Amino acid sequence: MYSNDFEEIYNQYSDKVYSYLFLLVKNKELAEDLTQETFYKAYKKRNTFKSESNISTWLIKIGRNLTYDFFRRKKLLKFLPIEKYQEKSIYNETPPEILIKGEEVEMVYRAINSLKLEYQEVIILRKIKEFSIKETSTILGWSEVRVKNTTVRAIAALRKNLSEKGAAFDENFIEIG
Template sequence: MDLRTEELYELHSTSIYKFILLMVSHPETAEDLTQETYIRCHKHIRTFRKEANELTWLRKIARNVVYDYYKRQRILSFIPFTSKHEREEKVYVPHECLLADEETKALYKAIRKLKFAYREAVILRKIEGFSIKETASILGCSEAKVKNDTARGIEQLQRLMEGGVDYV
């Protein structure tokens, strides 16, 4: 890695890892995909135009790495997930990333059941704290889509949480 990539790694690797872990729910896979994110960062650092902040740019790379991973695993035949893919997905968030609080555990389990587009929007907006504009940039979609996906994701989460269903 060049000095700039090393700086970005030091500043943002934990955040990128957590984001990827929320998307794939497997620590070893998240570590591998985080490494792939920084390999791509190093490869394309000269193309970074600073139109967005560095973390937003890295999130976009990380998101693309996650999509490529799912495509390689043949989990995705197209983006976003269909309901069938969501039902077949069996993932477990590691205990070290969850707070001891049972409600928080239930929330993370419910997030895994969201439609992929809703999951992305909810994670970026409500967990990671990105603005609508930043989220739209990361996801490569309109701000209106981000607003709709976030709202629908929150509604679906509320229904799941109220239902008290076992999400695993």
């Protein structure tokens, strides 16, 4: 990959990487910083990219690892819902974004954020970012069977969480599979 090629890669994938990282950290500035760091690291390691996976999978995995490093440095990574250890949710900070997404989508995102971290990640990757089972398994470093099983459990936990809050679970928003 040459510099010009990498600039094209940045232009093509930076929004995808940013939106994934934003869903993990729930802070615009931090997601922007981590996105920049992701592409900087990818550029430095561009000669190690193997064509076995696609570029977006490789970039998301780098971003995920950087995010985990950040959480560890800040001692934020716990086996409890990660939202408790992050800065305040953007839902309190950016009302226009809430209106755009709508109340139902906001409720789903809040419910996702209340799940344990591995459930959050698998739902974000599989159902929101629409990565395949194989791509998700590469990003998370899990077997494909674990991705499938965790997805089913995560969706069940999400459905339970939403029903406890009196919300209907919209099968069209997140399909099981």
